[in-house]
Amino acid sequence: MSDTNNAPAVDLSDYVAKSSSEKRSIIKSLFLGHRGKTKEQLDYEKVWATIHDAFENEWRNPHFSLLIQALADSGCVVDVNSHVVVKSCGDESGLLGSFNHERNQIEICQETFANARLKNMRRLMQTTLSHSMIEAFDHCRANVDASNPAHDMCIAIRAAALSGQCTADGQRLNKVQLASSRRGFQTCVLEKAVQMFLHKNPTWDMPKTENLIRQVFPTCFNDHSPHDRLPYDETQAKLSHKAYLSRNRYDV
Incomplete structure (x- = not known):
């Protein structure tokens, strides 16, 4: 899982040989309004903000709200800070998220959400979380x-x-x-x-x-x-x- 405190620093190796656009991108990410954060760190923060917004407004989505309550009633309370993680799934995967049965965690794909240009990101996140919560619910209630x-x-x-x-x-x-x-x-x-x-x-x-x-x-x-x-x-x-x-x- 990426972490805003220890995400990889900007790659400054072989800086002289980089193209002008690559150099501008590096300078911008280091100094122009991002407090020295890399794009990966900013994307990570963006995705987490969307996750928290989804949970704070769970009542707006009946599928999502029902599953949160059903999991809690089944003894499998979903804690956003321990049961949801943001991870790299690869730029080409196109995945939104999945449920990891071994770790009992919902994994949200950083690249897909960070690069999405959709109007209702909260709804997309709630649907993605709901999809994984069905897996979590079956994992909780049955010997899947x-x-x-x-x-x-x-x-x-x-x-x-x-x-x-x-x-x-x-x-x-x-x-x-x-x-x-x-x-x-x-x-x-x-x-x-x-x-x-x-x-x-x-x-x-x-x-x-x-x-x-x-x-x-x-x-x-x-x-x-x-x-x-x-x-x-x-x-x-x-x-x-x-x-x-x-x-x-x-x-x-």
Whole structure:
């Protein structure tokens, strides 16, 4: 994990041989308003600021808020300072984040978020965290074996379905539009799950992957926990969150 206190210093080796643009970049990072911090340090701070903003405004996202509470209720409280880390995933990875089962930590990819030029960074971060929190929830509540391809695919399906990354906005829909929305949601879940699975299992080919997803998809797609329904649009996500909050209201 990068750290703003010990991130690598600016590379001044062979300074004379560097191009003019490289020299200007070095001078700027050292002296012009960045208090001597490198780009890596500034990017790290930017990503962490987005993470803290996501948690401070968790109530704005029903998927994210529900999962924070569900994990706490399961005895697996998420502490942002010990269970979330910012790390280098490689400039070419394109990854947003993942859950490390061995370390029980959510890993957020520094390069992807630092280089993103999206309007709603908080929402993207909350969705990314929610995706990993589904993995954390399954890790907490069940004996999940991440090395088992069937378990891995099931996690990928549930994470895509319950994190909000495939959720449509909560507009009023007629029956035809509603059916179309649900089909689109299922298609998105399939695509995201396969993408996530193949990234973790690069030796698998598509025929073998398709055969596996046909075996596990019905069961895993219909396992909504901790939701009480499939949150295929924003309205359903909010209703699910409301139902979760009132689920144990009258327990003694």
